[in-house]
Amino acid sequence: MKHGRQKGTNGMTKEELKTIEQKVLWELENCPMTRDNDRHLVTMVYMDFYNMTNETPFVDVMLSRLPNYETIGRCRRKIQETREDLRGSNKSETARMSSQEAYLEYATEE
Numbered sequence: 001m002k003h004g005r006q007k008g009t010n011g012m013t014k015e016e017l018k019t020i021e022q023k024v025l026w027e028l029e030n031c032p033m034t035r036d037n038d039r040h041l042v043t044m045v046y047m048d049f050y051n052m053t054n055e056t057p058f059v060d061v062m063l064s065r066l067p068n069y070e071t072i073g074r075c076r077r078k079i080q081e082t083r084e085d086l087r088g089s090n091k092s093e094t095a096r097m098s099s100q101e102a103y104l105e106y107a108t109e110e
Contacts, residue, residue, distance in 0.1 A: 012067075012071070017071070017075075020045075020067045020071060020072065020075055021075040021078065021079065023045050023048075023049050024041065024045060024072055024075040024076055024079060025075075025079055025086075026048075027041055027044050027045055027048065028041075028076065028079060028080075028083075028086040029086065031044055035080075035086060035087060035088040035089075036088040036089055038069070038072070038073045038076065041072060041073075041076060042069050042072050042073075045067070045072055046061070046066060050064070050066055052066075
């Protein structure tokens with residue numbers, strides 16, 4: 001590792017991950033609809049913090065140094081574990097739990 005940087009998810013440093021977490025926290029606090037929908041959350045993070053617009057070509061998005069969709073989702077889950085006020089609606093939380101249970105069953109099948 002160069003310059004003593006500790007790498008985390010997707011080759012990111014802990015500092016970069018904390019910065020993404022701060023951006024996700026801002027979106028969850030200021031745009032309640034992002035609490036229920038990761039696609040909306042990712043879109044808002046990209047648009048508000050990375051100057052993406054509806055007209056940004058897909059290839060430009062893919063080639064830029066944006067945080068990964070999964071990284072943003074993990075940051076949301078981490079925040080929502082401790083901040084009940086930023087959790088999604090009961091309906092979306094129930095759907096997430098159901099999807100997680102189905103995935104766990106699928107993942108442990110032989």
